[in-house]
Amino acid sequence: MNEAHSHTSHHGTRHEHHREHDSEVQAEILDLDAEVLAEHMASITAWLPLETVPRRIVDLGCGTGAGTFALLERFPDAHVTAVDTSAGHLQRLRAKAADRGVGARVRTVRADLDAPGWPDLGSPDLVWASASMHHLSDPDRALRNVRGALAPGGLFAVVELAGFPRFLPEGAPEERPGLEERCHAVADRLHAEHLPHRGADWGPMLAAAGFTVEGERTVSVDVKGSRSEAVGRYALGGLQRIRTSVAAELSPEDLAALDRLLDAGSPHGILRREDLAVRTERTVWAARRA
Incomplete structure (x- = not known):
């Protein structure tokens, strides 16, 4: 769910304030995603078919650092260049790196990965892109840029989610069964025009860009709410964000049911449910520069 690309607007202070608030909300969701899915991220970094231990890593569309910190932990001698278009996300990542005592091993670069020219990212042994490639309007160009930057024999790992996570059990909420799926169906339809590469098979595109795909793995995620109190906050933040885009398309009954779930102070709200997951x-594709 890391943001590699966003549209810059120049429509005034009010819009800029809205964008800053939206970026803050997204940052909180990214932090919760990293906390809840840390074990799955670690399993992916451990699986990577590396020929040598990487010392120079680039994290494309790093968000607030879920991949960056997983890679730093997996490879304790490595340095990571974290790239994102959001200054707020990068600032948050630097603060976390300082708190964790790894600030000297992290360099942040603010860049739009859809821009024709990329900044100098060195000659990395490993490039990591988690939930960022599908945001790009020209991913083929980005793939060529990655291939050109990689050191000989370097590895490119593309990690993508199969859509935004689901949190409620089937048949919930009781008064509007299937509400969550209907919300996602609307969101997927609205996003299809702007995110045409969401859910794509990256294997053929990697091969066309001059990579050899050396592995593909799909990891199923099912984290029960009883394992982490962060699951409830993740569900609340995620569904609040979805509401902002789908509210106008929902039936009055569905919108009312969604708002009851999102009422953090209600005994019937999502934070009080014990059946969340x-x-x-x-899915991760591991590709080597051919």
């Missing part, structure tokens, strides 16, 4: 899939 985080369910999704992550």
Whole structure:
């Protein structure tokens, strides 16, 4: 769910304030995603078919650092260049790196990965892109840029989610069964025009860009709410964000039911439910510069 690309607007202070608030909300969701799915992220970094231990890593569309910190932990001698278009996300990542005592091993670069020219990212042994490639309007160009930057024999790992996670059990909420799926169906329809590469098979695109795909793995995620209190906050933040885009398209009954779930102070709100889980899939493609 890391943001590699966003549209810059120049429509005035009010819009800029809205964008800053939206970026803050997204940052909180990214932090919760990293906390809840840490074990799954660690399993992916451990699986990577590396020929040598990487010392120079680039994290494309790093968000607030879920991949960056997983990679730093997996490879304790490595340095990571974290790239994102959001200054707020990068500032948050630097603060976390300082708190964790790894600030000297992290360099942040603010860049739009859809821009024709990329900044100098060195000659990395490993490039990591988690939930960022599908945001790009020209991913083929980005793939060529990655191939050109990689050191000989370097590896490119593309990680993508199978849509935003589901949190409620089937048949919930009781008064509007299937509400969550209807919300996602609307969101997927609205996003299809702007995110045409969401859910894509990256294997053929990697091969066309001059990579050899050396592995593909799908990891199923099913984290019960009883394992982490962060699951409830993740569900609340995620569904609040979805509401902002789908509210106008929902029936009055569905919108009312969604608002009851999102009432943090209500005994019937999502934070009070004991049947929450985080369910999704992550697919990773590991490709070597041919």
